[in-house]
Amino acid sequence: MAVVIAGERSGAGKTTVTLSLLAALQRQQFTVQSFKVGPDYIDPMFHHYITRRACRNLDPVLTSEAYVCQCFYTHQHNVDYALVEGVMGLFDGAGTDDRASTAHIARLLNLPILLVLDCSRLSRSIAALVHGYCTFDPRLQFAGLVLNRVGSDRHLAVLKSALEPLGLPILGVLRRHDEITIPDRHLGLVPTAELPDLDALIDRFADLGKQCFNWNILLPLLRPSFNQAPYFSLPIPHSPLPTPQSPRVAIAYDRAFNFYYADNLELLQQFGAALVWWSPLTEPFPQPIHGLYLGGGFPEVFAQPLSANRAARLAVKAAIEAGMPTYAECGGLMYLSKQLVDFDNRPWDMVGVLPTIARMEKRLTLGYRRAVSLPNNLFVAPETVTWGHEFHRSVVLGQSDAPLYQIQGYDPQSSFSLEGWRIHQVHASYVHLHWGANPEIPDRFVRSCLEYAQLKQA
Structure with a gap:
């Protein structure tokens, strides 16, 4: 089916969750295709480094809704699993509406959302937050939740108790000490080519992915499906591939x-x-x-x-x-x-x-x-x-x-x-x-x- 990894806000931890899932799947030698909502270049570098497949940007402003659909369905062929990393908060778009937001892409592709929540300053209030996100746009479907930056067993128990009436499965729990930091600077994360210990970092992501998620529920959700949304056909150039006479x-x-x-x-x-x-x-x-x-x-x-x-x-x-x-x-x-x-x-x-x-x-x-x-x-x-x-x-x-x-x-x-x-x-x-x-x-x-x-x- 493939899922969209969304954050309730920027910095909630969706990149950590995405890279942990990708690294854990890659460690098991699965073929994984990733996508990134928006115009970002650096997050896709990390995806590519892990999966050894080019991450594809899904941006209906830079391209079109038709191209987003074509790109998604074309590149999830012949892979074991697929996922989409969102951008900013779930409903944060290009302007005053949610165009080019994670929610827009999830609706367009008819994909369920895995919502990542920063729990570091929340206890029972998390239920109100999740209820708001799940009801704000009734066209969206939610696969489950990932609780990030959970402080203790008692903290987790309070969170679970508050969320239980909502009926959404908790598919991942990341503790505060699990946090993995990727260096950043004036335009965001430091790119992969500048990180000398990147392989060790990816190993830590893979360990995190193995330990912190409910794979019994996640794996079926991540399997590609081809009946989720209408397929939009766009003309694709068919000029000859490079030859010795090519420029x-x-x-x-x-x-x-x-x-x-x-x-x-x-x-x-x-x-x-x-x-x-x-x-x-x-x-x-x-x-x-x-x-x-x-x-x-x-x-x-x-x-x-x-x-x-x-x-x-x-x-x-x-x-x-x-x-x-x-x-x-x-x-x-x-x-x-x-x-x-x-x-x-x-x-x-x-x-x-x-x-x-x-x-x-x-x-x-x-x-x-x-x-x-x-x-x-x-x-x-x-x-x-x-x-x-x-x-x-x-x-x-x-x-x-x-x-x-x-x-x-x-x-x-x-x-x-x-x-x-x-x-x-x-x-x-x-x-x-x-x-x-x-x-x-x-x-x-x-x-x-x-x-x-x-x-x-x-």
């Missing part, structure tokens, strides 16, 4: 750049690109390369080694100035700037293609963006409306002479602004896009890379 697209992937949706990378391949993994931190720029994809990440944390790899920076700049198509998002935009000024106000030389400086600040820019493509845009047709997401603490100095988008916040009453940079064949923007519902973007990008490859061969 070679470098994917910046290391500790500094690792924010990519699995669907985006797969779409590049479906449109015929051959992906070449490359580390701007430690490696020379590979050759031959006909296109570059610079995703988001944490270049501000690794500004010194990025700057120190001068040969790679110069090679990227030369290739871009020679016309190489380049798609850069957020961290990628910062890398293409003249300099990156870190949190300690230290400037570091970057590629220097964009005539601007990226500077770190304390203020967080966060939220969905409605982006209308301007005629200057390379890979998005003019006047196309697409939805993206911003999540950064940097700003770029000055206004682009050739912006890509007119953007607006999720609130239709919010103000408009111009955003993005077009220089040479570079598409550089703070706005992260999911290409699932916009396959023309990777199609245009790969076509541009192919034209560049043919030009180089002429």
